[in-house]
Amino acid sequence: MKLPFGALACAGLLSTPCGAGAQNAPSRIASVKVYPGSATVERVARVLAGSRSYTFQCLPQGLDAASLQVSADAAVRIGESSVQVQDRDIAGGAGGCASPLDERWRQAQDEVANARAEVQALELAQSYLKATASGAPEGKAPAPALIASTTDALRRGAQDNLQRQHQAQRRLEAAELALKAVGAERDRLAGPRARVSTVTVTLATERDADLRLSYQVRGPGWAPSYRATLDSATATVRLERLALVAQATGEDWSGVALTLSTGQPTRATAGGLPRPWRLDVAPPPPPAAPAPAYAAAAAAPAALARSQPLAEAAPEPLPSFDVGVLDTAYATEFSVPQRITVPSGGPRVTLALGQQDVRAQLLTRAVPAVEEAAYLVAQFAVPAGVWPAAAVALYRDGAFVGNGRLDGAELARTGLSFGRDERVLVRAEAPREHSASAGLTGATTERQIQRAYTVENRHDKAIALQVLDAAPLSQNEQISVQSRYDPPPADSAWNQQPGTIAWSQPLAAGATARFGASHTIRYAKDLRLQERR
Known part of the structure; x- marks a missing residue:
């Protein structure tokens, strides 16, 4: 038995209220919460009394179906929901789902058409001026009194027209570049293979109410x-x-x-756990197998390549936010x-x-x-x-x-x-370095390094001065280091970094301060010293 349109609506097969010919209005984006690399979008739709379902159309293909949340006023009872991914040109009814760039694409086309029409009109005007300048009838020369005024009018008209023609050509070139850029972005986002998502929600509506859908989508940031x-x-x-x-x-x-x-929310929700740490005696290595023939060795990779399925293309990396x-x-x-x-x-x-x-x-x-x-x-x-x-x-x-x-x-x-x-002058004196043998038997190398710095304040007021320097730091008990400073530093491990010293003191206007460091490094003569700076 074929049901009439109103009976289909009352049976819940269409999102049209009983006894009314009105359709539910399209949804709109009400709010967006943006995270680094993703966003939560909330859409709102007005559903009419008696509606049994509502379809949110033309949603992004990349929405996370697991993140869908549907809510509504107390007048709406919500049932199940379903998600379907379709090609953009067949989704959303007869007109398909228009890309957001379609309007900008049409505007860019209109700009190109307007600029091209202006260029062609000015070219036509220029052709008319040329024809006017060379179109005097034979045997009828213009009156001498009109020659000067006609020539001047043609000159001014041609000059103005050529300038406007040049500017119009510039506008045409700019419009064509803008159209090309919008077209490339439009093809990338909504090309022939572009797809969109559709979410259908089953519901029971007692009176007109708002229906809300929120979903997570990757990419924004x-x-x-x-x-x-x-x-x-x-x-x-x-x-x-x-x-x-x-x-x-x-x-x-x-x-x-x-x-x-x-x-x-796109990051991992839990950290990794430690793996068991097992120690055992390694078994003896197996005897080496005989080398295969060249043909067999060459055929093996080919056979392996045929047996392995093609790996899926890696997804395009998301923008880093x-x-x-x-x-x-x-x-x-x-x-x-x-x-x-x-x-x-x-x-x-x-x-x-x-x-x-x-x-x-x-x-x-x-x-x-x-x-x-x-x-x-x-x-x-x-x-x-x-x-x-x-x-x-x-x-x-x-x-x-x-x-x-x-x-x-x-x-x-x-x-x-x-x-x-x-206004603060800094000078580093040339470092002095000396190495010699030390100890009773001369089996120890002693290396002495001296450094000095001067700082001059040319401000008309005192400043708070901080001078940083690096001191040698031994990483082995066979290497000993002794350091002396003049004046003594305020911190020998500045910023919690051992080996970084800091002098801190006020410096009066026009005053000069000198800072010195002397380091003595001792190690065995046969020891090869390694330095990292």
Whole structure:
């Protein structure tokens, strides 16, 4: 028996309410939570009273079916859900699933057509001017009074037309390049073999209500960046958080509520366990087999190659947005207050995540043995929250000084450097080294190394000076090392690194300080000394 259309809807075979001809509206993306390398997308659809099912169409092929979550208002009872992957051109009904780049593709085509039409119109105008200039009837020369004005009008008209023609040609070339770029991205995301996912949810709706579907999709991500501005007069550093968001999922995020999270659901959820550590006596090696004939040896790899199935092509590596997690509460989320649009396959979107002012201690750091230069360093406590390691743009007293790296783990130990201090002169004297035999029998080699450095402060105020140097560190009991310093260093294991010494002292305006280190290394004469620096 053939049921009428309304009976099919009441039987739950169509997502149309009983007694009504209206169709459920398409879903829209309401919010997105972006992680490094993945995103959770939430779609919302308005289902009408009496609906028995709803189909979310044209979803990304790469959505994780295990991550699907369906929720709704109290007026909706939710049953089972199913996922189907189809070709883009046959999914979504008669019109298929249009790519988000289709509209940009059409706009780029229109730009090319408009620019080409303008070029052709100007070429036609130029041809008309040429014909006008050479089209005087035979035997009828223009009046002498009109020759000058006609010539001037033709000259000005031709000059203006040629300039406009040149600019139009430039616009045409730019439009063709833009069309080529959009076309390449469109073919990559929605080519002939592009596929989309469809999720169908069985439900029972008592009245009009909202139906929500959330799913995880791999590929999108965000990368942090920072801007640090130092005010040396007040010893204050302003830290600004920035985020670069990009996605190529095949669906545009238009006007969505965006949240950025440092959590990483694509990482392993559990660490590895230790394997048993067993010791046994190795059995004697088996006797060597006779070498096979060349033909057999050559045939074996071929036979093995025929017997082995072809390995699947490795998946395309995901974009690297790994910013790390530096948080005791597992993750920190940044909710963007305004609605954000991130087109699929489009440029990265830069978002500002706020700023903080922190007090800092300024010091001038020098490592004369490495470089005869001094650098201004700001030391301050890591602000509250998660500060993943990322690039930082550095500004000192309003001037850009370069780019560095802000690492929350290293910030508290080494500080943040804001460029060279040109008013502090650093000099490293030539090292003096002497080796001689020692001991009653001369069986010991004694090597003495002396180094000295000078630092001059040419500022009109005192500075906090820090000078770092490396001391020889013995890794073997047969090698002894004795070191003497003048003046004594403030730390012989700076930054918890044995062998790294640090002199720290104030240096008055116009003053000069000298630092010396003397190292005596003793080892057996027949011992071959190995040095690593």
